[in-house]
Amino acid sequence: MTEPLTAAPAAGANSQNSPVLMSTYARQDVAFVRGEGAWLFAADGERYLDFGSGVAVNVLGHAHPHLVEALTEQATQLWHTSNLYRSPGQERLAQRLCATTFADRVFFCNSGTEACEGAIKAARRYHYVNGHPERWRVITFEGAFHGRTLTALAAAANPKYLEGCGIAADGFDNIPVSEPEALQAAIGPETAAIMVEPVMGEGGVRVVPAEDLQLMRALCDEHGLLLIFDEVQTGVGRTGRLFAHEHAGIEPDIMAIAKGIGGGFPLGAILATEKAASGMTAGSHGSTFGGNPLAMAVGNAVLDVVLEPGFLEEVSRKAARLRQSLAEIKDRFSDLVLEVRGEGLLMGLKLNPDVPVADCVKAALAEHLLLITASDNVVRILPPLNISEDDIVEGTARIARALSKLTVPAR
Numbered sequence: 076m077t078e079p080l081t082a083a084p085a086a087g088a089n090s091q092n093s094p095v096l097m098s099t100y101a102r103q104d105v106a107f108v109r110g111e112g113a114w115l116f117a118a119d120g121e122r123y124l125d126f127g128s129g130v131a132v133n134v135l136g137h138a139h140p141h142l143v144e145a146l147t148e149q150a151t152q153l154w155h156t157s158n159l160y161r162s163p164g165q166e167r168l169a170q171r172l173c174a175t176t177f178a179d180r181v182f183f184c185n186s187g188t189e190a191c192e193g194a195i196k197a198a199r200r201y202h203y204v205n206g207h208p209e210r211w212r213v214i215t216f217e218g219a220f221h222g223r224t225l226t227a228l229a230a231a232a233n234p235k236y237l238e239g240c241g242i243a244a245d246g247f248d249n250i251p252v253s254e255p256e257a258l259q260a261a262i263g264p265e266t267a268a269i270m271v272e273p274v275m276g277e278g279g280v281r282v283v284p285a286e287d288l289q290l291m292r293a294l295c296d297e298h299g300l301l302l303i304f305d306e307v308q309t310g311v312g313r314t315g316r317l318f319a320h321e322h323a324g325i326e327p328d329i330m331a332i333a334k335g336i337g338g339g340f341p342l343g344a345i346l347a348t349e350k351a352a353s354g355m356t357a358g359s360h361g362s363t364f365g366g367n368p369l370a371m372a373v374g375n376a377v378l379d380v381v382l383e384p385g386f387l388e389e390v391s392r393k394a395a396r397l398r399q400s401l402a403e404i405k406d407r408f409s410d411l412v413l414e415v416r417g418e419g420l421l422m423g424l425k426l427n428p429d430v431p432v433a434d435c436v437k438a439a440l441a442e443h444l445l446l447i448t449a450s451d452n453v454v455r456i457l458p459p460l461n462i463s464e465d466d467i468v469e470g471t472a473r474i475a476r477a478l479s480k481l482t483v484p485a486r
């Protein structure tokens with residue numbers, strides 16, 4: 076017999092959690108059983124408009140026919156062989172990623188964290204094999220998020236996430252973003268790389284200005300460092316370009332991607348130039364499931380759609396529409412909404428600090444709209460890239476209805 080979804084919580088458990096799952100997530104009390112495009116259907120038959128895309132994952136919405144076909148076709152052929160053998164799917168996807176980016180080499184893994192850690196490892200090993208084993212430190216930025224493993228947490232240096240995890244891994248110099256002097260001062264003889272998200276998604280949808288990214292590129296060139304972009308959240312069309320760094324007109328040496336490239340199937344990758352990949356020698360890295368045939372079938376299918384002529388232009392057009400509606404919402408609810416932030420279809424509303432962002436997400440859920448929290452009291456808005464114009468109108472109307480239920484408490 077299946078457990079009722081609202082089974083009584085064990086002592087100490089969060090009421091929205093099953094008593095047999097660890098209480099790591101503050102889950103909303105709704106369970107989805109089916110999805111279609113930008114819409115999700117709950118177990119009770121109610122439908123919800125998805126403006127969260129599973130945190131930037133479902134770039135083509137739910138149950139996209141081309142992805143479904145690619146996955147089911149592959150499922151009848153071959154699921155897994157390991158990386159002990161050649162993989163036509165990996166070779167094809169890597170070739171396409173290299174053809175459309177700065178990269179010459181790709182390593183496939185399963186998640187964003189794994190891609191970020193692999194990117195850090197690639198940078199350190201680059202210096203190691205090139206005669207500079209002392210260069211292992213990585214400059215990272217306050218408010219960053221690179222994942223949940225111990226090293227990824229150390230990289231982002233967020234005390235909230237590091238609490239209780241022992242002494243944080245050494246090798247990271249975490250500095251404020253947009254402070255050129257702090258950046259220059261952080262570079263020393265042990266520095267291997269600078270690592271940054273072009274838009275800090277979890278950190279409050281903070282767009283790193285193009286001039287800051289350009290300065291990082293220039294400093295890396297000057298000091299022989301590698302520039303790592305974490306495009307786990309911003310990549311694969313999310314900001315209206317295939318990768319967000321294209322807006323700044325510069326290229327990294329290494330890039331971590333995940334989320335969107337799998338369209339909902341677990342898939343991550345490290346992309347690198349030939350030079351930056353030189354430390355990733357035989358036996359230096361690996362992943363049992365990384366680049367498995369199912370993931371490759373879906374990854375290639377995602378690219379089929381995202382690389383179609385005109386697709387990214389459409390994303391930018393819809394993003395402009397969304398931004399305009401959000402600006403109107405800000406004007407209408409000026410006491411609640413302090414700022415509209417973001418790039419493309421990765422947008423955020425910074426709320427008045429007296430109104431907890433979780434209240435806004437809850438109010439939106441009551442309007443059957445899914446939104447996502449971010450740091451800095453920002454509510455994140457990331458609809459599927461192929462959302463319809465009508466659904467943007469519908470979603471922003473629901474945001475307005477949700478905000479109309481919130482009040483700023485009197486001081």
Ligand SMILES: Cc1ncc(COP(=O)(O)O)c(C=O)c1O
Nearest residue numbers: 186187188220221222305307308
């Ligand atoms: C920029 C960035 N890097 C890394 C990660 C970690 O990815 P994952 O949860 O797939 O390990 C995330 C996840 O939100 C992210 O937004």
